[in-house]
Amino acid sequence: MSFIYDKLLGGKSGALGLLVLSILILVVFPLALDGFRLNLIGKYLTYAFAAMSLVLLWGYGGTLSLGQGIFFGLGGYCMAMFLKLEASSPENTAIQSTPGIPDFMDWNQITELPWFWEPFSSFGFTIAAILIVPALFAYIIGVAMFKRRVGGVYFAIITQVIAVILTVLIVGQQGFTGGINGITDLRTLNGWDMTSDSAKYLFYYINCALLITVIVLSRFILTSKFGRLLLAIRDKEDRVRFSGYDVANFKIFIFCFAALVSAIGGAMFTLQVGFMSPSFVGIVPSIEMVIFAAVGGRMSLIGVVYGTLLINFGKTTFSESFPELWLFLMGGTFIAVVMFFPNGLAGLWEEYSTPLMKKIRAKIQPSVTAKPSSSSYETKESK
Amino acid sequence: MSSMTNTDFSLSIEDLTVSFDGFKAVDSLNLYIDKNELHVVIGPNGAGKTTVLDLICGKTKSTSGSIKFLNQELTTLSEHEIVRRGVGRKFQTPSIYENLSVFENLEVSYPEGRGVFGSLFFKRSTKVIDEIHRIAQEIMLESELETEAGLLSHGQKQWLEIGMLLIQDPQLLMLDEPVAGMSVKEREQTAVLLNKISKGRSVLVIEHDMEFVARIAHKVTVLHQGKILAAGKMEDVQKDPKVIEVYLGH
């Protein structure tokens, strides 16, 4: 019991924060919003996965990746490939010169399904690929970079370059990837209409459940010795190394886990929005993910969910009427947050709510003096 | 002592040289340290003292020469492997995790759960907690266990880093200027601490403060421009005219 409470929920304030978030996304939003708007929230929440991956990697690990779009995209594309194959049954594509292959392949004079598309006709393989492909790719990048002690700004730039290369590759290889338009016209999942209301609600709830699962798993990581080592590496990498740790392995692991988390977001995006395109892979989405994390609070798994929601509401509201203005506004918000509120929304909340709570508690139980709590050595993870 | 072979020494450094773009920061150095010995290296700024520690702990790769610790060659090992062989090193400027509590600083240094998965499933057992309390008491920080390390005084930070090494029970403990920035009282306490912890292991200390060196050193090596100027007991070294000229004289 105390294991679950301390390690998975993050103690009292962590459990409370998770409860409030769960009620909001599982109960309040579905009751208060129509199907269209709920689907929009669902889409935003898929970005929250990427923002949470940055809490682990950047906030705790001190390694900024400007390429989380890579993994969001890989997860999204794996899912899209499966759905596209299902949508491209010989009956559906009878008018093509080669029926049974995705339409964009047919337009590009491809006459046979490429070998790497073949296994994506299996749902089981696809799920495995969503979990393994991005993590494996992160592992390769991680070993190449961290074992050579590449970090900091260099690492950020390299991840950004990889994001660019991947985008160029996807756009350039139209026949295999659908090019700039991405993979579109995804309609059914195992024969079930994805655009139906029941499907949308189900995907939304699956998305929420996965989000909460990732928060709990991440809390387990952050409250373990591994989590304290992440902070220690961020603070004094050499001291950790000269305490007998192979620092690169810790960075590689958290980079892979962050990739996996982003990929889950990408896959859920494809399911809920019904397409995947290179515009979710490159520099701009990757930087947006960093902004979500910075605004929400890069030390707070739950804070970044709110940060992501807030920025995306803003984007949807403003960019319809003043698309140019929005970019400046977002850039300005980012700079303001980094300069004045380095811990984002979560930091502000912490700053103002903690004294308030204390005051309230003092009023309720004026006679009770502070006693040492049983978990007094637990690492505090901010809400 | 004179009849001993190299293999009896805990640490034996032979012919060690490192050259940075032709500048030999350490030049054909020979140094032997016994178990239970507290050896102090002194020398003017830039003499190469810190570089010697860098070479032993693998931070800097040597150009030539050998470093044997318990008869194992260290020059080919990576940093974390050298630590796991029993070599601990304190940096010149206190190097602790400012955002973690004193307790957590010691816990992170506890020599278990050193792999990725080991650390994920590391348990804060009573054995670990007891050990942390024992070390904290030794370094005079037992009442500060829950304090954020960044809030400690400069001297306490130095002690904490020593504690982070002690909890790993190293066979060779290397301390780079451990009393720098300490008050007179803190120096006293540190001298007592060092005398205590040199039992059962080898300790290599770099220090400037002569009074302090005289209090703790079993043997002293004077380094000058990467080379040994004199070595032996503190009383003898202090009388050496070469040493007086380059170091103690001014």
Ligand SMILES: Nc1ncnc2c1ncn2[C@@H]1O[C@H](COP(=O)(O)OP(=O)(O)O)[C@@H](O)[C@H]1O
């Ligand atoms: N990594 C390095 N690259 C180039 N020069 C170095 C490096 N490390 C140390 N040095 C030089 O070696 C000399 C010895 O430095 P150091 O060992 O820090 O001296 P000490 O600790 O005795 O004051 C200095 O002149 C320093 O500039």
Ligand SMILES: [Mg+2]
């Ligand atoms: Mg020095």
